[in-house]
Structures are given as structure tokens and as C-alpha cells.
Amino acid sequence: MQPNPTFLNLPEEKKRRIEGAAADEFSDNGYRSASINAIVSKVGIAKGSIFQYFGDKKGLFLFIFGQSVEKVKAYLKEVRDATADAPLSIRLEETLKAGVDFTRKHPVIYRLYVRTLAEKEIPFRSEILTSIRRYSLEYLGSLLETARDKGELRDGVNLEAACFIIDASMDRFLQALTLPHMDGGLGIHNADEDELNRRIKALCNSLLSGVTP
């Protein structure tokens, strides 16, 4: 999980170039098909250096992935704290907005996550995914519980199912943002800022209100 100190002592800019190229490569090609050749020739360093920094391909992947997860967590924590007193609808909106924002700033991170989802032989895949899902559900769970305690929810609401639906919908929303092909009916992919915000509001509204009378 931890790269060699050598790597950590590298000039900030070089580090970022390596991380960037590796994240790109993994998110474009998944773990197994990602090529260390491609990474080093993009960055312009010797092949051996990568192995000096990270030991092996697995070590590189674990580091890049771990970094990404940390970034996402930090981002979400910020949103949670910043909206602590807002009503649920606003908190969901802000969460999704933050997700959109983050996905745009770090598109590779989201793709990296999707790739990890799909690939079987990724090192520690099971642990990685389980921990991500758990974190995500805890986050949404705490939002919903707070809302329930404040009386914002209907009686008898199934919190688990609600979490599941919200999680899945937001996840898909972000997928649609990253992958044009998943942008089924919502026209998210090429939307401008205003349009996107309307979409977010609409989705969150629908998530909260359901469709039946």
C-alpha cells in the first residue's frame, strides 16, 4: 500500500505526473490490461523506476487506488459537515453536486472505481469494494437517520431500501456523467451547468417523493 520513500521524496510535479499517468492507464484499461510500459513511456521515466517506487504492478495499483479513495472520502466528509443543519433534500443535492464536481475534476478516479468493480483478478478487490460500499452506505445512512430524527421522513420508511436506491441512483448519475453511453434518458452528459443542476434537483426530488399518490 505504501510506496518506497524514494517515490515520496520525488519533486511534487514528477510525483503527480506519475500518479496521473498510472491512474489514467488503470482507469482506461483495468488492472490486468494496464501496461507499465505505457505508463513509463508517457511519463518519460525508466521502466525500472516504477518497480523501485512500488515494488510491483500490484503495489502501484494499490497505491493509486488508495489515494483515490482517500480523496473521495475527504471530499464527502467536507460536504457532510458543511450541510449539517440543512434539510435532507438540500443535503442530497449537495452530495450529488459534490459528486459531480469531484467526478469532473478527477474523472479517472470514478472510472478507476468502475473498472475495479468489473475486474475479477484485481489485488484485494473484494476488500476494496466492500470497504467502499460500506463507507458509502454509512454516509447516506447517517444523512437519513439525521433526517428521520428531525421528523423529515414519513413514518415506516424502509431506511435500508432508501439508502440502496439513493446510492444506486447517484452512482448511476455519475456514471452517466463519465460514460456518455450510460446517459440513458436524462441528457446528463452534455448538459450545461444550469441544466445539470435542474437534473440533480429533479433526481433528488424524485428520490424523496416516489411516484405514487
Added chain:
Amino acid sequence: MQPNPTFLNLPEEKKRRIEGAAADEFSDNGYRSASINAIVSKVGIAKGSIFQYFGDKKGLFLFIFGQSVEKVKAYLKEVRDATADAPLSIRLEETLKAGVDFTRKHPVIYRLYVRTLAEKEIPFRSEILTSIRRYSLEYLGSLLETARDKGELRDGVNLEAACFIIDASMDRFLQALTLPHMDGGLGIHNADEDELNRRIKALCNSLLSGVTP
């Protein structure tokens, strides 16, 4: 997309063995990492034959994937027709049940779809995914429109958003079935039949009713 006539004239049983092995290999390893070596040695035919039948790896993949999509469509069409007169809640339940059923009978097909979602260099990936999503939304859209016309929906419901949420939630439900790690809060993965049906009902209820008073 179309294999060489030579392939089509093969004995039914041999064709099925080839298709099965190829589907397994692609769904286990994705497109790029799938090995034609592995496929032919599993089936017990000559490597050259695959290239005779399908031209190249790309052709093989396209054929296998296309076949899978046809199977899914046929399955869904059946459900739609069979439940034409039922209320929306039942139709959703039956759809999800059918999805579960199908995923269990043809686990490789679902995995194949997830892999395709994740991999960038898959031939015609964009077209493939777009068409799948469109089909899925059309299907759900027609269910919801029928329901609206029958007065089952609340006024002012945002059909697009509803479709999106239902699609995403069902998709995730099936993912949780296939991938233990996605089974966040719902405990789907190891559920017995009864438990699973309760989960399906709960999810569909929540999808229809929302959480707010």
C-alpha cells in the same frame, strides 16, 4: 457481427460449446485479457477455426455479446406481455424477479455486460452500451406510461427521473446478486428465496413511494 456461414452450419451442440466457452472467457476476463488460446483449448477445436468463423477476436466478441443481448430482450419482452394487465407495483416486481431469474440462469451474460461497461477498448463499446441503455429505458418507460395512463401515478411525476432511478436500482440489485461486494446494506447475496422476494418487494415499494410524507 455475423459469423462466417461455416460457423452457422456447425452441429448445434458444437456451436453451443463454442459460444459457451467464449462467453465464459469474456465475462471472466474482459475483452482484452480474454484468451483465444483458453477458449479453443476448452472447446477442443483448432485455434485457426475461431479465426475462420469470426475473422478475429473482435468479431467473436461482437457475436457473443449480440447473442446475449438478444436473449435478454426476449426474456424481458415475455415479462412485459405476461403482466400487461397487472398494476405497476406487480410489473416492477415481476421485472426484477425476471432479472434475478435470468441473472442466475445466465450469470455470464450479466458479468459480460458489467465488463463491457468498464472496459474502454471494447469494439463498438459505445454503440453497444447506448443501445442497451436505450432499450432498458424504453422498457421501463412503457411500463410507467401505461401506469400513468391508468391513473396509477401521482400527478406531476417526473417520468424520466423515475425511469432513471428504477433502472439504476434494479441494475444495482442484480449487481449485488452477482458480486458479493456490492451487496451493501441489503443482504441480498446470500439470501434464500423467501428473503430475496421480500427484498424485491421492499425495494419496489420504496421505489414507488419515496420517503417523504
Added chain:
Amino acid sequence: MQPNPTFLNLPEEKKRRIEGAAADEFSDNGYRSASINAIVSKVGIAKGSIFQYFGDKKGLFLFIFGQSVEKVKAYLKEVRDATADAPLSIRLEETLKAGVDFTRKHPVIYRLYVRTLAEKEIPFRSEILTSIRRYSLEYLGSLLETARDKGELRDGVNLEAACFIIDASMDRFLQALTLPHMDGGLGIHNADEDELNRRIKALCNSLLSGVTP
């Protein structure tokens, strides 16, 4: 141990070129340092072909080594049968002469054996060496037992120790032939035919008679 049939069906001449190059490479460099690159570029075939024929480096080595052992055994069996009725001194001389003859015809085989002796990580090294030593001792043992039964040996001779000494001395004699550096006092390495036969006779005499009165 068995190469792919593909290899066995190769034209005799090509097979021999491959076997020769591989035996050379292994006997020059040992197992680990032997380079498949070097072998294929010497033979002029593609790198992949070696792996098609033998699976991996280990398979190649095992095949080459096994072949060599078979050749040696066949050679020794011939000598044993041809000298069945001769006195021990002649049989030893003929054995050593045969060894010299063989070592000259197939110098790589002897070097291969020495290399295997020295290297730790050779596949099945332990089994290989044990079986070679056992075979060698059985061979000499049967010679000595026959001699004893014919009354050619002094009473109370320690057969085990005698075997050991003869085995070691002959082994070293052949080493001296192959490796100029081991040619300590005997001047074997550059000896002409007559000289060599004298050396053989002298060694066998000394082996039989010892040094004490």
C-alpha cells in the same frame, strides 16, 4: 519431461539443432543463467516456439537432461555386456575408456551433469542427482561383486568404499578431460591417444592395487 508432440514431429535435423543449442547453453551457463533468447537466436527460430515445444524453461531443461542421461545409460550398458567375461582390471579400463569416448563425443552432456551438481535451484535437482549416483554405484557395484565372486578380490575388501573411490576417481578423470583446470597432476587434458590409454591403465592399476605393501 515430455515435449509437445509438435516438437517430436519436427524434421530430425531441426530437432537436433534445437537440442544441441539448448544443451550447449545449459552446460555453459547452468540452469538459471541459461538464456532462452540465446538458444532461439542461435537456432534461428522464434522465441515462442520453444515455449510451444516445452511449455517453459523447466520443461526444456528436464527434456534435455533426461535425453543425456538416457544416452549415458545406453552407453554404459553396452560396455557392461561387451566385457562380461573379462577380468575386473579390463572391465574398469573399458568402462573408463568408454567414459572418455563418450565425454569426447558429447562434451556438453558431461558439463551439463557437472552444472547440475553445482546449482541449487535446478528443477528436480535432488531427484536427478540421486538417481544418477545410484545408477553409477549400481553399475560399479555389479562389476565388483562379479569380480569378488570370481575370486579376483582380496578377502575382506570393503566393497562400498571401493565403489566410492572408483566412482570418484573416474568422475574426476572425466572432469579433467573436459575442464583443463582440473587436470591436476596427470596431464590428461592434452594427452594423445596412447598417452591417455597409459594414464587410464595406470589409474585403474592404482585403483586396484593401492599403495601399501
Added chain:
Amino acid sequence: MQPNPTFLNLPEEKKRRIEGAAADEFSDNGYRSASINAIVSKVGIAKGSIFQYFGDKKGLFLFIFGQSVEKVKAYLKEVRDATADAPLSIRLEETLKAGVDFTRKHPVIYRLYVRTLAEKEIPFRSEILTSIRRYSLEYLGSLLETARDKGELRDGVNLEAACFIIDASMDRFLQALTLPHMDGGLGIHNADEDELNRRIKALCNSLLSGVTP
């Protein structure tokens, strides 16, 4: 052959750690497969230091090997002097015992010698081996000459051949001690102290007396 003065001025303890690690590595892996990486990481010094001290891999090997040879010579000289007045049979026994003793105390040195025997590309291999053999034969030669002068030998004994046989047999005896696989008929490898001494006596007896009446 001589390391940089920098090395010689190192604290005794550090020098010994470096020598030990290098001897281990070379004797375990041979020259070419020995890894300087492994050596430095075992000792805990910088990789560059090795090159500073010894120039290159070759220099390091030559130094380590030379050192080992010196140790052996010193050991043998001691035995020779200590047994100057004993009869030949005792001197041989003591020599072999000393060899056993030394091999046990410094197993890497013996392995190092065997490895050098086997590997072709070792620097100055030819010179190294020639000098070792010559020394060994000189040593045994002086033992035998002394014995002849004292009338311990039969008339007409071939001293050269006797030397050769004794050298080869003792060498093999030590090999059997180090490599279980060479322990052909004698059961040396797992022998306890008493048993081993009996084996040594038996071998030396047989060496001196031969097998014929």
C-alpha cells in the same frame, strides 16, 4: 583482486558482514546469478559502496574467492605441520578430518568452490581452478613423498595416480557431506560423529590398500 583501501579501512565487523553476505550469495547462486542487490540489502549498506570498494561484481567475487582459498590453505598447512611425524594413514585421516571440520565450519567456502568448478563465465575461472588443484596436489604429493622416503609405500607405486585418486576421493567425500545427493553408497550425509570417523578410516584404508590380493 585487491579491494579499494577504503574497504580495508572499514571497521573489522562491517568488513566481516560484507564478506559473509557476499560469500553466502555467491555460493548459493553462483557468479552470474548472484545479486548485488541481495548482498547490500542483507548487509544494510548502499549499493554504490560495493562498487566503490570492489570496482565491479567481478572484483567482489575475486576478492571473496581469494580470501576463501587463503583460509583453506592456512587450515591445511596447520594439519600438515601438526602431523609431520605421523604415519601416512594417520596423516590422510587427519587431512580428511580437517576437511570435514572445515567444510562444516565454512560450508559456503566449499560450495563456492563447487560453483566455480561448474560455471564457465566466472572471471579468471581457469587460473583459479588450476591454482587450487595444483595446491591440493602439492599438498598430497608432499605427504606421499615423505611416506615413500620413510619406506611406508610399496615399491613401484605410481605417485601421480595415487595423488589423483586420493584427491578425487576426498573431494567427493566432502561433496557428499555438503550435497545429500552425492552421498551415494557411503551414508555420509546423516552420519553421527562416530559413524563418520569410521567412514573416514575405512576410506583411507581402502585408499592405501587397494582391492587386489
Added chain:
DNA sequence: CATGAATGAGAGTTCATTCAT
């Protein structure tokens, strides 16, 4: 003087694809 980061050649191995049989 010691350090260890950087290098790039070379290792074994796998693979899609071609084509003579």
C-alpha cells in the same frame, strides 16, 4: 566517502494472428 535514484538491457512468458498443409 557514502548514498541510493535512475537507467535500460535482458530475463521468461503469453498471445492474436497467419498460412501451409
Added chain:
DNA sequence: GATGAATGAACTCTCATTCAT
């Protein structure tokens, strides 16, 4: 039409050596 031998590029990983600090 079916076969599978041959190919060579690409893969991950190791290593001795150099040299700026």
C-alpha cells in the same frame, strides 16, 4: 473446411552499473 506450427510484439520484473548529491 479444419488444423496447429510459427511468429514476434508485448507483457512484468530484475539487475549491474553510473553518478549527482
